[in-house]
Amino acid sequence: MKLKIIKAIFLLAVLSISGVATATLITVNQWHDTTGPVSGLRQSDFNNTVFFAVAKNIDFNQTNTYEMLTGYHLASYDEYVTLFSASAALGATGASYVYFNQDGWNGYIWNKVQRIYFAFSDMYTPTPRALHAGAAQNQTNVSGGGLYSKSNGLDFLAGTYQVFGGLVLIKDAASLKASPVPEPSTLAIFALGLMGLAVRRKKQS
Template identity: 30%
Template sequence: MKMNNKFLTTTVIAGILAVSGCTSLTETGPVSVADWHNTNDDYAGLKPSTFADDLFLAVSKSGVYNKASTYEMLPGYHWATFAELEARLTDWKKENGSSDLGEYNYYDLGGWEKYQFDGVQRRDFIFADTAKNNRVVYAGISESKVTVHKSSWDENYSNAEKSSVKNWAGFVLIKD
């Protein structure tokens, strides 16, 4: 009898998820660091910025950002806002100029082949406030221009009918 009850419970839960449109518990629930963070590149999935000691780009596994999900951040880091990155970049440029920031954010670096890594297309590292200001760090642009506004992200992110966004490269993080 216990076996039948367990089967019935599992069947009911699966039915509820199917009816609600969820294909997995992580689609709309919390996503652990282990489930989203790809550590296979030459930077262990956490490329440091050359203009701020505490700013990093953390690489995603899937290349698809689910807007309804809550993603756990790496321990000791928080998801950066655009203003946090911009302040660091502005300070660095005041002291050093921008000529030394010619390195790409990730494009063809760290084991990536252009925008591809581990067979996944990735372009946009997102901020905690990307949904509000449509700003991203674009993988294929130099660090001096990390404050890029990307129209394709706008269209994807602001479209309420879309529950996910493709070409997601990962998160912009700040070490606490």
């Protein structure tokens, strides 16, 4: 039984180390386009915590991990809708475009590339959704044309850099501190530590 435990822990360590080797981290400097009038970070007109961050000429890949700007996190669709609804109740309209013809864009074109959708954190859920750059910020459902999805004939899951515009971000409250994420090396060391503990217990028994 103890031998099976040791083997299981060893397999965990191998998988952890293997995952470290194949994981792709896309840093802020690699994905965020800071050129333009607002340095690639446009604040929504309905809530001062919602921002649209412009991406460089890259494809958004669901298998990659995207480093966030300090003090921001990638918004989910539900977060966006909740914040808009709360702001609308206070009189905000969210009538301006997400990015179409805004802050230096020529229609959907920025830096000679067409940009169409801004991704949510849950963009690849069973009902894929992203925010259309040419929709008003208040169009939060497919029937209104604001969501870029298969159901209204726009398939971003094919994924090319010609259509990826950027990410929908939410600015975190100053009082909130994100929990530190263990670095890959830390995970590997932790797994190896468990192995050592199991071996030591075996020797003592």
